[in-house]
Amino acid sequence: MVGVTNHTRSTFRAGQALGLLVSLAALAFVCALGIWFGSKDIPFASTWDVLWHNDGSRDAVIIHTVRIPRTLLGLLVGAALAMAGALMQALTRNPLAEPGLLGVGAGGAAAVVAAIGFFGISGVSGYVWFAFAGSGIAAVLVYMLGSSGRSGATPDRLIMAGAAVSAVLYALIYAVLLLDPITFNEFRFWNVGSFTGRDMDIIPPLLPFFLIGIVLTLALARPLNAIALGDQTATALGAHIGRTRVLGIIAVTLLCGAATAAIGPVTFVGLAVPYMVRLITGPDQRWVLPYSMIFGPILLIGSDVLGRVINEPQELQVGIVTAFVGAPVFIWLCRRRRVTKL
């Protein structure tokens, strides 16, 4: 009997690992598309050439200063959003949770509105640190509100605290925007979520935040599995619930804050990718998190490529394309599969 279960379990693991490899290959393919495709047609052979030898030609400039940074940013942001979503859903034990619930999106947006309206900053690279700081402050506020009292931050309280803080922030944001059309005009293009105008310069300063967030998230997989069993069982199993929650929220804030700072708010990736991943992997976070890390960028970079070619020479913002690519798949999966609660 034991032998049989061990056997099926190892087959399952082998299947999961194989799936992970296939997805990695798919990700590599999408990245290649991201470098190859764009509004300027560059043949694959010369793309390949200038990729390794930056000869200073126009094609080389396009590939090295536009397409490679975008693809790298897509990798980081996609992974960050999907992992933050998975983490958030596990922490709150609510499959509808998305990282924005912590107030991260509203905080970032409020800070960007302040940057445009009160400090007169324009241009996406100027918003980066405002968005990042705003996200962080909002998340701390939500956590403080959600965790006051003796029993600490339970999932329901965090969700309600996040909803309350976000509502107040959005009220302030729209009060400013409706009274100040010039700020609104800048903000509406930031608020869609887009890679446009993001270049190599913003990657190095944000990279540490992405990396720390990703490592921290992966390290939390085991305690998150324990938390899924409910607080009491998790405590009985020896998991540190409070510590896991605090670390998890720090990770969500780092990942999501950096992602919002980099390309603006893109909500659908964080919500849908972990959900779709769980349909493949089941609830084990040790698989959910790595799969999310790969599927997030596939969706984001794939959507970006599509947005570049679908409406040439104009491009469609990645935040819009992501929803139109991801949502039908999401709906189809929800119809086909048994609906799982966390």
Next chain:
Amino acid sequence: MSVSTAVRGRPLRIGQGRLSIRLDIRATVTCVVMLATVVGLAVFSMTTGDYPLSASEVVATILGAGPPGAEFIVLELRLPRLLAAILVGGAFGVSGAIMQRLTDNPLGSPDIIGFTMGAATGALSVIVLTGGGMLAVAGGALAGGIVTSVLIYLLAFKQGVQGFRLVLIGIGMSAMLYAANQFLITHASLRDAIAAAAWQVGGLNGRGWEHVEPLAWAMLALLPFAVFFSHRLAILQMGDDAAKALGVRVESTRFVLIMVSVALAAIGTAVAGPIAFVALASPQIARRVTGSPYPGPISAGLMGALLLLASDLTVQHAISDTQLPVGIATGAIGGLYLAWLLAREFRRR
């Protein structure tokens, strides 16, 4: 998480128990207090403004014997706006209470699961693509909301509609519609984009009888269903099998409740835009002030009306030189109040 909390209050029997209802004393008292507050705010809103009137003058005007010049202000400006605020707030509150309980999720408000997003897409299309007037926008919102909700229901239908699948499909649809709205806003002229953003925040500026009348009829038709069928929500929450064993026709009950919730949200949105946060917060606030774990449609509806009325008074009087839409105040007031309630509740436990 819910079964043990389904029944509260003391039974009230009339005629040797042939007719009996459960009466939750605290909830009833709270509802009466909320109703009184709504009436008080209504009197305040009718009597104050750039043209102050006494309460008796207002009543006389409504009866057709008021001071000269008051008729237009009372009957054409203040009264429709007051009624619109109460009815829209009530519609959102009831709609949110039903949907949150049906999906057993505090996030399951019509805001989040796509019904209002569909209405927004309809309205934004009218604003951006045709530049239509206020009634055309309301029509667009109604059409968008209905088409979206039918689509979501059909997509979620698979040997019956499971509440959770409905929410998920709604989320998928609303993500797409949100993207479509963003597309419209980024591709519109700045003027249209601001109009679209203001509509999305939700407001009551300039709402007249042509808005109030259909809204009132719809509420009159829908509220009895909401109140009657809400009693079965407690049984539905025990799970489909248990509910069937207890003699509830699960599928048809759920269908009616979903339709009532959607219709209320759709008509409210058509009139005032998807006013932020009312449908989500009203049941949550009502739950905390009535002390019952699942607020009924009446307490949630009253809370919604109260929230929207107070917010509308705030935007009219506190910041009177600008015509900010009321959705900004509902977000700020509702959010702060919910935060305060949460903080208080958290400290106690």
